[in-house]
Each structure stands twice: as structure tokens, then as C-alpha cells.
Amino acid sequence: MDSIFSDRITDVPRSFIREILKVAIDPTIISFAGGLPNRAFFPVDELRDAVGRVFDINGRDIFQYSNSEGCLQLREYISHRYKKQNLNIPVENILITSGSQQGLDLLGKTLLNEGDGLIIEQPGYLGAIQAFSIYKPAFCPVPVSDDGMNLQALQQVIESGEPKLMYTVPNFQNPSGISYTEQNRADVAHILRKTKTLLIEDDPYRELRFRGSGKTSFQALLPDRTILLGSFSKIIVPGFRLGWLAAPAHIMEKIIVAKQATDLHTTHFTQSIIYHYLKQNNLEDHIARIRDAYGRQCQAMLDSIEQYFPKSVKYTKPEGGMFLWAELPDNLTALELFEIAVKDRVIFVPGDPFYVNKTNTNTLRLNFSCVDAETITVGIQRLARAINKLMETKS
Ligand code: PMP
Numbered sequence: 001m002d003s004i005f006s007d008r009i010t011d012v013p014r015s016f017i018r019e020i021l022k023v024a025i026d027p028t029i030i031s032f033a034g035g036l037p038n039r040a041f042f043p044v045d046e047l048r049d050a051v052g053r054v055f056d057i058n059g060r061d062i063f064q065y066s067n068s069e070g071c072l073q074l075r076e077y078i079s080h081r082y083k084k085q086n087l088n089i090p091v092e093n094i095l096i097t098s099g100s101q102q103g104l105d106l107l108g109k110t111l112l113n114e115g116d117g118l119i120i121e122q123p124g125y126l127g128a129i130q131a132f133s134i135y136k137p138a139f140c141p142v143p144v145s146d147d148g149m150n151l152q153a154l155q156q157v158i159e160s161g162e163p164k165l166m167y168t169v170p171n172f173q174n175p176s177g178i179s180y181t182e183q184n185r186a187d188v189a190h191i192l193r194k195t196k197t198l199l200i201e202d203d204p205y206r207e208l209r210f211r212g213s214g215k216t217s218f219q220a221l222l223p224d225r226t227i228l229l230g231s232f233s234k235i236i237v238p239g240f241r242l243g244w245l246a247a248p249a250h251i252m253e254k255i256i257v258a259k260q261a262t263d264l265h266t267t268h269f270t271q272s273i274i275y276h277y278l279k280q281n282n283l284e285d286h287i288a289r290i291r292d293a294y295g296r297q298c299q300a301m302l303d304s305i306e307q308y309f310p311k312s313v314k315y316t317k318p319e320g321g322m323f324l325w326a327e328l329p330d331n332l333t334a335l336e337l338f339e340i341a342v343k344d345r346v347i348f349v350p351g352d353p354f355y356v357n358k359t360n361t362n363t364l365r366l367n368f369s370c371v372d373a374e375t376i377t378v379g380i381q382r383l384a385r386a387i388n389k390l391m392e393t394k395s
Contacts, residue, residue, distance in 0.1 A: 012133045023347055030379035032348045032366040035174065035322065039370075041290045042237050043277065050276040055268065055305055057276075062269050068260050070096025070244070071271040078230070078244055087219055089228070089246045095255060096266045100204055100229040100243035104131035107165075107200055107227060108249070109258040112137050117163025119197070121149070123325070123354035123363065125174045128167055128202065137165070139356040144173065146316065148180030151187050162195050170218060172205040172321025175354045175365040179319055182215055189221035197225070198251075204231040205244070207287050209320035224248055232274055234322070235287050240270040294322065300373035301366065304380035310387060322369040325351070328387065329361040331371030331394055335360065341386040346379045 001011065054062055069075065069101035075094040082089045097103045112118065112135040120129065122141035129139075140157045141152045141358060148170065157163065168188075170180040180188070192199060201218040216258070216346065220226045249256055251283055259265070298318060315326040328334065334350035341347060351363030368376060 002125075008136070009351045012130060021092065022199065023342060026345075028345050029342070030346045030371065030382065032346070032368070032371065032376075032383075033368055034375050036367075037234050037238055037322070037369055038293065041293070041366070043208060043281065043286060046277055047273060048279065050273045053276045053280075054272045058272060060273055063258045064268075066265055066268040068095075068256055069151045070266055071268055071275055073174040074271050074275045074278075075244070077275065078246075082246075085214075087228075088223075088307070089219070091177055092284070093246050093249060094250055095245045095247070095252065095259060097243045097245050097259070097270055098266050099233060099238070099241040100202060100231040101127055102241075102262070102266075103133065103229045103243055103245040104200075104202070105134070106126060106255050106258045106262065107246065108135040108137075108378035109262070110254050111198065116165070116201055117157075117161060119154070119157055119237060121155050121161050121173065122358075123351055124167070125202065126353045129354075129356055132167070136284050138163075141356055144178055144180075146178055148178070148184030149188050150183070153190065154188065155189055158191065158195055158197070162282075164195055165198050165200060166192065167200045167202065168218070169202045169205075171215065172208060172288070172318055172323070174205070174321070175323055175349070175351065175375070176325035177316045177318030177321055177323045178325070179212075179215065185216055185218065185221060185338050188237070189218065192222060192225070199226045200229065201226050202228070204234050206230075207235055208291055208294060208322070210289060210298065212319040216302065219246070227251065230375050235283070235290065236274060236277065240274060241275055242266065242270055289319070289384070294369055297368040297371065297373055297376060298324070300327055300376045301368045301380060304377045308381050308384035310384070310391065322367055324366050324368065326362070326364050326366060329391070330362060331383055332362050332387075332390055333360045334362060334364040337364070337386055337390050340389050341383055344386050345383045346382040346386070348383070359390055 014072055023058040075091045078094055079089055079091045108131055114136040116137050117140050118132060118137035118141045119142055121144045140163050142153045142157055172179055201216055219226045231246050302317060312329045313326055316324050318324050338350050349365040352359050352362045
């Protein structure tokens with residue numbers, strides 16, 4: 001026995017972001033590194049009231065073991081809300097999970113054998129890379145840019161041996177902030193229709209659109225092969241760890257087995273709190289407040305970047321969500337920039353952990369959800385200074 005650890009865990013990277021966030025505790029540092037929803041919008045008083053109602057209505061039974069699929073009323077609420085958005089997802093096809101992060105793990109457990117092909121966006125969501133890495137798939141990275149997925153690269157990956165799964169975040173992607181256009185979604189769906197590849201559509205930012213019009217979900221384009229993940233983390237609170245997974249019935253059957261093996265069921269106490277919160281409050285109004293603030297903060301970041309960054313830095317212009325993505329000139333790396341920027345008291349996430357096969361990249365993720373507009377301007381000025389300093393060392 002060479003190691004006490006399983007082969008499964010040995011090569012899975014630690015979360016790089018959690019390491020960086022240790023630096024962010026210093027209050028003089030402006031952090032664009034986090035990926036957190038803004039705590040100012042946690043509906044604390046409303047949740048306190050909802051807790052009272054849970055105790056009044058359910059009494060001690062709320063602490064009993066319960067069913068694996070999750071609270072029926074909450075699943076009905078989710079199904080009904082999708083219906084209003086023209087998505088037909090019956091209650092039986094919805095499973096409540098401990099955050100959508102658990103959904104990713106359950107899908108890995110249920111669908112992936114070692115070496116199975118898995119199409120992943122490049123750059124892609126770090127948490128998905130980590131969750132799927134446990135199951136040792138063969139990652140097939142496909143680049144994404146302003147319009148969405150690179151169709152030629154997707155076609156090539158499919159021709160070189162039809163991967164079993166594809167993972168996508170089509171709305172305000174983490175880390176890049178990009179969204180797939182209608183045309184790109186239709187083209188991706190057209191390519192996938194000729195294959196057996198299953199699609200995982202991870203959509204936690206969908207409701208956080210502050211510009212432009214809503215786009216068709218892959219669930220509507222490819223209903224028989226799409227597994228849709230959703231979450232209350234970005235629209236109510238992340239701390240309850242509540243998300244959901246919607247899958248066609250024949251796939252759901254096995255996912256429930258994986259869920260039972262993992263934790264029997266998601267906590268019914270918190271599910272019930274959220275359900276009573278939703279019953280008493282107007283979620284649309286609440287989301288609109290979050291959207292307005294994130295929209296203003298995103299605009300402040302874009303305006304300051306436009307004004308202060310060297311013109312050779314490229315960046316995305318998100319229509320929603322919490323992140324934008326910047327690309328330095330080719331001869332610079334984001335890790336070098338980080339060293340200088342942290343001394344200038346501003347931090348971000350260097351892009352490397354969002355790639356499965358690249359290091360020392362010139363890319364960085366900037367978060368705008370947790371910093372007010374004035375502080376964003378100061379932070380971007382500091383970052384612009386750091387970029388200029390780094391450029392000087394290279395010239
Ligand atoms: N998917 C994406 C794309 C995310 O950005 C996140 C959170 N950062 C998650 C899933 C996990 O969210 P949850 O809190 O629902 O587990």
C-alpha cells in the first residue's frame with residue numbers, strides 16, 4: 001500500500017479559490033476574487049418568519065427522516081415556475097439536492113465510468129471540473145467565447161469519439177460571464193441531436209439577467225437528453241445548500257439511487273423554510289433587487305475597465321450573473337499579475353484552474369457581485385496600475 005488515499009481522490013486539485021480567499025480577509029484589500037452572492041440581499045427577516053411557520057405547521061415531524069426526492073410542495077413550486085417560463089418539467093422529474101454542486105457529484109456517480117468522454121467548456125466551471133474529476137473522465141475541452149461554444153471544435157471532439165456527456169453553463173457562465181446566443185444554442189442542439197451524448201445544463205445564474213432578452217433553455221431544445229440543474233444559492237441564500245436537478249424519468253430512477261447512497265435525502269427543515277418563504281414573499285421582486293444591484297456594479301466595472309485598462313486587454317461584457325473575464329496580452333500571465341496586484345491591495349482569480357489542460361494562462365476572472373460601484377472603480381484603477389507595471393517589466 002503506497003498511499004492511504006484512494007486513486008479517486010489523489011489527482012483531484014484543491015480549490016485554488018479557497019486558498020486565494022484567505023488573503024481577502026484583510027479589509028484593505030479590494031477583492032474581485034470571490035464568487036459569493038451579495039450578503040446584503042439575504043432575506044434574513046423573511047427567513048426568520050418562515051422558520052416560525054415551519055415550527056407552527058410541521059411541529060416535531062420536521063425533524064423526522066423523509067423522502068429522498070425532496071419536499072413535494074417545493075418541487076411543485078419549481079415545476080410551476082418552470083411552466084411560467086415555458087419549460088415543461090413534471091414534478092416527478094425533479095430531485096432536491098444539497099446545492100447544485102451535489103447534483104454534479106450525483107451525475108458523475110450515476111453516469112461516468114473511468115475514461116468516459118466528457119465535453120467541458122474551456123474555460124469552464126472549476127467546481128464542475130473538481131466534482132467530475134473524482135470519477136476520472138476523459139475531459140474534452142471545447143472553447144467558448146462571446147457567442148457561446150466553438151461549433152467547429154465541438155464537431156471535431158464529437159467526430160473523434162462521441163463523448164458520453166457534455167457539461168454547459170449557457171447563461172452568464174462562471175468564470176467568463178458569456179452567454180450562448182439563440183443561434184449558437186440551436187447549432188449546438190443540432191450537432192448533439194445526431195449523437196447519443198447527454199447534456200448537463202447547469203443554470204444557477206439564469207434569473208440574474210440585467211440586460212438583453214432571455215434565451216431558450218437546452219432543456220426545451222433537447223428535452224429527452226438534458227439534465228437541468230438549478231439552485232436557490234444565487235437568488236435566496238447559498239448557506240442552506242439547496243438546489244435541484246431535473247432529469248428525464250429513466251435517468252432520474254438511477255440518480256435517486258445515487259442520492260440515497262450519498263445522504264438519504266436533503267435536509268427537510270431547510271427545504272420547508274424555503275418553501276414557506278416562497279409562499280409568503282414575492283420572489284420576482286426580490287430577484288429584481290439583486291439584478292439591479294449586480295447590473296449597476298457590472299456597468300461600473302465595465303466603465304472603469306474601458307477608462308483605465310490598457311487597450312490591449314480584452315474582456316467580456318456580461319448580460320447577467322456575477323463575473324467577467326479578462327485576457328491580458330499573450331506575453332503576460334495572470335499569476336505574475338496576481339503577485340503585483342496583491343501588493344497594490346487588489347485581488348482576482350487567475351484563470352488557470354478553469355482549464356483542464358492549460359497553465360500559466362493570460363486570463364483572469366473578476367467578480368462584481370460583492371463590491372459597491374465606487375470601490376469597484378478604485379479596485380480597477382489599482383489593477384490597471386498593476387497591469388501597466390507588469391507590462392513595463394516585459395518591454
Ligand atoms: N454551478 C455553477 C456554474 C456555479 O457557479 C456554482 C456556484 N459557484 C454552482 C454550480 C454550485 O452552486 P450551489 O450553491 O447550488 O451548489
